[in-house]
Amino acid sequence: MTGMPRTQAHAEHPIAAARPVIVHVLDEFGVGGMETVALTVIARTCDRYSHRVLCLRGRGVRADRAEALGVPVEALGKRPGKDVAAYLRLTRRLRALRPAIVHTYNIGALDVAFWARLAGVRRIVHAEHGRDVSDPQGSNPRYRWMRRVLAPAISRFVPVSADLERWLVDEVRVGRARTQLIYNGIDTARYTPSESEIGIDRAAPDLVACDILFGTVGRLDPVKGFDTLIDAFAEACAAEGDQRLGLVIVGDGPARAALEARVAEYGLADRVRLPGSRDDVEAVLRDLDIYVCSSVAEGVALTILEAMASGLPVVATAVGGNPELVAPERTGMLVPSGDALALAEAMRSLAAAPETRRAYGEAGRARVCEAFSVAAMTDGYIRLYDQLLGD
CATH class of the missing domain: 3.40.50.2000 (Glycogen Phosphorylase B;)
Incomplete structure (x- = not known):
């Protein structure tokens, strides 16, 4: 012990x-x-x-x-x-x-x-x-x-x-x-939706002061496609309209320095956080509005299931087992792997549709409780x- x-x-x-x-x-x-x-x-x-x-x-x-x-x-x-x-x-x-x-x-x-x-x-x-x-x-x-x-x-x-x-x-x-x-x-008793949409401290060091917060969790490795996610987020910010967008990438790994450099190149250091590994991922997920999986390859991503159990709509790449988890126009959206423009468009679309986000999140949790407990x-x-x- x-x-x-x-x-x-x-x-x-x-x-x-x-x-x-x-x-x-x-x-x-x-x-x-x-x-x-x-x-x-x-x-x-x-x-x-x-x-x-x-x-x-x-x-x-x-x-x-x-x-x-x-x-x-x-x-x-x-x-x-x-x-x-x-x-x-x-x-x-x-x-x-x-x-x-x-x-x-x-x-x-x-x-x-x-x-x-x-x-x-x-x-x-x-x-x-x-x-x-x-x-x-x-x-x-x-x-x-x-x-x-x-x-x-x-x-x-x-x-x-x-x-x-x-x-x-x-x-x-x-x-x-x-x-x-x-x-x-996954443990659906541990990963649950936020009880309130009010009072989230997005000014906390690991989060971002914003209107809509995107997030993802995973090892900082090229197979996770986080470089494409940062490109897509930059594209979404360029056309965000009245909403201020934020992004948090939770995890650590060999691609960290390259990802931080990419964020700096876009001038997005005030919009993007890379807080490293966290033992309280369930708490981070409850602070998000939209979960994004940008992987190049996946089996069945536990992080997608955790996000769905947390009541989040999901934007994911259509690779591996992701299409078995994310039902388009019911629990989230699927986009081609490596396509930053398609990913940005999906992120913008959900950011502008609060009722759709809520419906996708509710359906996603129900799906996890039924089939992926x-x-x-x-x-x-x-x-x-x-x-x-x-x-």
Whole structure:
């Protein structure tokens, strides 16, 4: 647990031996939607399974949260490339832990399936939360080949969107019987609409004094398309009319300096805030008027679901699983990826239509509560795990 000696944090719970052991293997336990889903599933099933987390490289900033739940997190110190020594360490740890299931995540942990089989693990789940940053369309022949070759070692691929499932089956040619779609879900009790439209302190340091506040949340990485969002916001400001617009981009990452430079080039430093990562995203969302997702590629964006649960209308790029979340002219608007002018027009359109924003926000929350709750997601993983354990 947080603050206790590492040896004590890794001590075996007296009941743990009675529960099936599930080892989750990630590149790092960092900040992102995939890691949030993993942590949520772990937290909600600790009474049913004994979870462990192995990180191929470093522990990551979410490790302490897992250990606060009594779930040990270990880092294997993998170096870039195919570090055989790290994979041998992984194999030894799996042999010692003797998991009933190994659950791996995304391309960074895909080849763990081979080493897990070498360690004697029979049941392997591989989750596909989105395509690699360097391969947003999933067309990299080497990555496709790796998935196809390792498919016989993997009990189930778990795509988090119908788009990813179609891609796995039709393009990667993983057999449909090996896939099980489980949509990401969020806590609709945590993410709720603002109780009042009055009294929002938009003069606070992380926000902007404005009439209409756009916002987005995500790692500051090129795949999120935040450069296009800033271009679109600048275009919207150039034709904003009587309304003063503001933008907040919550998150941190390697593109931060470039994005700050872009904001400065447009002379929008008084309109745009990049406050870094926040632990109270639900509070930030309640301060927004419109949520914008400008991604180049997505699986199922948790941040869109969080925004919809918060009663916000959404403008999103029509990529990946986004069209499965945002219903045009019902919960928001979809635009082509990388098209700053189309994005600006959608942002301006919603900024000028308060009744439409309200209707979209109400419909969006209803949709999330019905189809994308954290309970539905957790039940999906429990059914999958129990089915495999029964085989």
